[in-house]
Amino acid sequence: AQSVTQPDIHITVSEGASLELRCNYSYGATPYLFWYVQSPGQGLQLLLKYFSGDTLVQGIKGFEAEFKRSQSSFNLRKPSVHWSDAAEYFCAVGSSNTGKLIFGQGTTLQVKP
């Protein structure tokens, strides 16, 4: 069965520090992978996506993610975190058959001044 695991429920980093949010997936075929961000009380905004090609994907707001097939991972990174990055981050895998997204539990990012 398809599934997504985000091992870290909550992460706290200092402003200016680097960030890595982990995402592992289970999917039988080549996955379509996404990272979304959700601010409190808001909808989800797409940060970046991987469909095929270059395994290092650049997104908005300075985020990037790397698809590693051997590790079934799609970790999100940012070299220097800003206070405005505090939010909840969701990794998702898309089904090529039906299009539905399967989400991880989410990681809440807190940024210390």
Added chain:
Amino acid sequence: NAGVMQNPRHLVRRRGQEARLRCSPMKGHSHVYWYRQLPEEGLKFMVYLQKENIIDESGMPKERFSAEFPKEGPSILRIQQVVRGDSAAYFCASSPNRETDTQYFGPGTRLTVL
């Protein structure tokens, strides 16, 4: 190009009442998805629709929940005889023609059942 629109943003219902949630996809998008986010949980897929057709309803509860996407007008998620466990945020997403295209999410409807 306006984004995905959902209304109402907040909805309060008493147990046993009906809840109707509306979703207008982005212009040119013919695929609509509904997801539910329970407190402290991630989003769970409910149903996937194209115009006048339900493509995948594998995530929909078997009773009290229904969805439609008519030829004209918004998609509607309908919950009959709501119970407290239905309290959640309901998100709609839309995408262009292909199933694997990016889904763009609306701001959600937060349903509270008293």
